[in-house]
Amino acid sequence: xxxxxxxxxxxxxxxxxxxxxxxxxxxxxxxxxxxxxxxxxxxxxxxxxxxxxxxxxxxxxxxxxxxxxxxxxxxxxxxxxxxxxxxxxxxxxxxxxxxxxxxxxxxxxxxxxxxxxxxxxxxxxxxxxxxxxxxxxxxxxxxxxxxxxxxxxxxxxxxxxxxxxxxxxxxxxxxxxxxxxxxxxxxxxxxxxxxxxxxxxxxxxxxxxxxxxxxxxxxxxxxxxxxxxxxxxxxxxxxxxxxxxxxxxxxxxxxxxxxxxxxxxxxxxxxxxxxxxxxxxxxxxxxxxxxxxxxxxxxxxxxxxxxxxxxxxxxxxxxxxxxxxxxxxxxxxxxxxxxxxxxxxxxxxxxxxxxxxxxxxxxxxxxxxxxxxxxxxxxxxxxxxxxxxxxxxxxxxxxxxxxxxxxxxxxxxxxxxxxxxxxxxxxxxxxxxxxxxxxxxxxxxxxxxxxxxxxxxxxxxxxxxxxxxxxxxxxxxxxxxxxxxxxxxxxxxxxxxxxxxxxxxxxxxxxxxxxxxxxxxxxxxxxxxxxxx
Numbered sequence: 001x002x003x004x005x006x007x008x009x010x011x012x013x014x015x016x017x018x019x020x021x022x023x024x025x026x027x028x029x030x031x032x033x034x035x036x037x038x039x040x041x042x043x044x045x046x047x048x049x050x051x052x053x054x055x056x057x058x059x060x061x062x063x064x065x066x067x068x069x070x071x072x073x074x075x076x077x078x079x080x081x082x083x084x085x086x087x088x089x090x091x092x093x094x095x096x097x098x099x100x101x102x103x104x105x106x107x108x109x110x111x112x113x114x115x116x117x118x119x120x121x122x123x124x125x126x127x128x129x130x131x132x133x134x135x136x137x138x139x140x141x142x143x144x145x146x147x148x149x150x151x152x153x154x155x156x157x158x159x160x161x162x163x164x165x166x167x168x169x170x171x172x173x174x175x176x177x178x179x180x181x182x183x184x185x186x187x188x189x190x191x192x193x194x195x196x197x198x199x200x201x202x203x204x205x206x207x208x209x210x211x212x213x214x215x216x217x218x219x220x221x222x223x224x225x226x227x228x229x230x231x232x233x234x235x236x237x238x239x240x241x242x243x244x245x246x247x248x249x250x251x252x253x254x255x256x257x258x259x260x261x262x263x264x265x266x267x268x269x270x271x272x273x274x275x276x277x278x279x280x281x282x283x284x285x286x287x288x289x290x291x292x293x294x295x296x297x298x299x300x301x302x303x304x305x306x307x308x309x310x311x312x313x314x315x316x317x318x319x320x321x322x323x324x325x326x327x328x329x330x331x332x333x334x335x336x337x338x339x340x341x342x343x344x345x346x347x348x349x350x351x352x353x354x355x356x357x358x359x360x361x362x363x364x365x366x367x368x369x370x371x372x373x374x375x376x377x378x379x380x381x382x383x384x385x386x387x388x389x390x391x392x393x394x395x396x397x398x399x400x401x402x403x404x405x406x407x408x409x410x411x412x413x414x415x416x417x418x419x420x421x422x423x424x425x426x427x428x429x430x431x432x433x434x435x436x437x438x439x440x441x442x443x444x445x446x447x448x449x450x451x452x453x454x455x456x457x458x459x460x461x462x463x464x465x466x467x468x469x470x471x472x473x474x475x476x477x478x479x480x481x482x483x484x485x486x487x488x489x490x491x492x493x494x495x496x497x498x499x500x501x502x503x504x505x506x507x508x509x510x511x512x513x514x515x516x517x518x519x520x521x522x523x524x525x526x527x528x529x530x531x532x533x
Contacts, residue, residue, distance in 0.1 A: 012076060013119075013126060015083035016136075020118040020143055021111075022090035023052075023533075027144040028111055029093035029101040031151075035215075035241075036110065038148035045144055052140050052533045058082045063134050075133050106158060113150030118143055162217060169220035170252055172227060178207070178234040180253050181373065182284050184246055185261030185298075186277060187417035188366050189214070189237050192261050194394045195356070195363075196370035197235045199387040203379050204232040212414065214239030216252055223253070240280045250287035258288040259373050260297040261366065263304060264417055278304035289314045294376045296369055299327050321365070321372050329372045334364035338430060343367055347375065356391045359410070359430070360398040362423040367391075396522075398424055400431070406513030407436075413522035416445045418455045421520055425459075425466040428518050436514030437468040441503045442521055444478035456481035464488020467518075471495050471503045 030050075034040040045051065062078045093101040103111070121139035125132075173180065181200075183193045190212050197208040209222050214237040227234060238249045263278045278301065285295045295314065299322020301307045311318050321329045332344040332351070340357035343364045354367050367388060374384045393399045396414040403409050408431045412424045421442075428438040440463060448455050460481035463470065465488065472482050475496040482494060497503040500522060511517055 008076070008080075009126060012080045012083070013122060015080045015087070016122050016126075016139070017115075017119060019055075019083045019087040019090070020122070020139070021115055022087050022092070023143050024111055024114050024118070024147065025093055025101060026090060026533075027147055028107060028114075031110075031144075031147050032101060032107055033099065036106070036151050038151060041144075041148060050144075050533065052143070054533060055082060055086045055140055056137055058086070059134065059136055059140070079133060079136060105161075106154075109154045109157065110147060110150045113153050114143075114146040117146040117149055121146075162220075165220045165224065166216060166252055169223035172223055173234070173253055176227060176229050176231070178227065178231045179257065179377070180255045181233060181235045181257040181259065181377075182238050182250065182253070182255035182288070183235065183259040183261070184238040184240060184281050184284050185259075186264035186281070187415075187420055188261035188362065188369075189239075189259075190414070191363060191394050191397055192259055192366040192369055193235055193237045195358075195366055195388070195391055196259065196373050198391050199370055199374045199379065199384055200233045200235065200377075202387040202390075203374075203383060205230045206233040206235060207231045208235045209237050212239075213237065214249075215241075216249060219249065219253060238284060240277070240283075243276060243280050244283070246280055246283040247287065250284060254291060255284060255288050256291060256293040257373060257377060258284045258293065258295040258297075259369055260285060260295070260301060261369060262298055262419065263301050263307075264419060275304060275306065279306045282306055282310055285310055285314070285318075289317055293317065294319065294373075296321060296373045296376065298322060298365055298369060299324050319372050319376055321368050329368060329375075331364065331368050334361050336361050336426070336430060341367060345371065347371070347381075350381075352381065352385060354385065354388050356388045358391060358393065358398070359400055359427050360412075360420065360423040361426065362419050363398070398427060400427075403511075403517075405511060407507075407511045407515040407517055410516065410518045412518060412520050416447075416521045418445065418448075418459060421445065421459050422462055424518055424520055425462055428466050428516055431516040433514040433516075436516060438466060439469040439471065439507070439511060439515055439517045440467040441471040441473065441497075441500075441507070441517065441519050442478075443473035443500070444481055445521060453480045457484045460484030461488045464492065467492060469493045469495065471497050471506060473497050473500050473503050 030044060031041050034044060059079065062075050065075065118139055121142055125135045125139060181196065183189045193208060197206055200206040207227055209219055213219065213222060219236055236253050238246050240246050260281050263274060263281055285297065288295050295318045297318065297320060299320050302311065319328045321327060321331065323331045330346040332346055335342040336359065340355065340359065341364050343354040345352050345354060345368055354371055356367050371384055375381065396411050399411040401409045401411060410424065410427055415421065415424065432438055444456055456478050457480045461484040463485045470485055470492060472478055472494065475482060485492060486494065495506060497506065507517060
């Protein structure tokens, strides 16, 4: 009998462990997208109500049945079955998600520690208080918090590992000595990186940080694994997640050239004020100036006192790009055609026309900034202009695709800022046909903080002039945008969608020949998902 009891308790323990592991991966998927930041992950749990309900209800029912019908053995068998069933029902975010869970070394470390905590909690309940089945709710509900605790426990190990990777990358850059071009900005930095990187690649061997990689460990990995002695240039996107973050990146990869694209509301909720955003972006300029390098910045940034003060101190090192008086490279005109952009510029007493097969007038400034950066680095003007003519479309950033249905898809899924959104709406008109509709699919923008309502209302009103059918994804978070659109275009159609998958289904069933569809931003799972637990 004692052997049977031991086997049963072991089975119950294993069943819970299996469930806990699968549930931990569901939460780790979101925790990873929140950059392992417990200060953001816990509020997400509260905001979305992503706590266990179904298994909790099952445990409560088991306890209730035990009180009136079944005995203790039957209730524990039912609990074991419940753990197995809910483990089987748990989705695997490594296989089924828009941005899938990646079990990096860090993620595995956090997962193992969190799993260990869950097992200890289950052991306390099952071994010390076996008669109280209701207490199993504690290890069930503590699962997401175990990830936060596991991350805190892993910090000393993680810090030591990161220091090693950081130092290895830093030393490699110091030994190989490529020209390091740092690019930052509230928006436009990834696009400017790809445009400038393409120009430099046709001039000399060049390494770019891929996609939107712009964090210390992401940059360190690229340097460690891909940088070689053949590379003359290293174009490095530098992301800002708070004051001091770019300064730390500049210590990792000391920059020789700085390109600052914009100061705006992207990630505004992290900074609280645009002045703080400007000061943080200028950390890149200060690092380059300290090395006697060259700084290229967009003229609108000069509306901030910190930028004006920097230019006053380092005007000889700074190239200002813009349409206003006093710009070193003057943008005379930007024209959008069905073949791409044409940007008329004045540079060092001469006028040139940049032609690039890109869409969205805001890319005109990115092209002009790239021209200026390449020019101050000594790339011949004719080579710059020739390279810009062959710039490849930037994936998911106003990438124009012709669909088998006959519709034109403008893929701007990786965009989430007010300036880019406005520019994308204008592109809808470029591909409009007399018989077709202009369709906008969007969940809106993120991380705008206090500017969320005002910016969405402004974009909604602008969409009224460019959009015939609006598919708002997760409409509850952009009600102001929808209301502004309806006010600006009473004849417009609004088709709310609770998920991007439902919007895609609508497009498959309804979009066709002559229609032009703008996919503006595609939220990661942490914004769209509400775990059904």
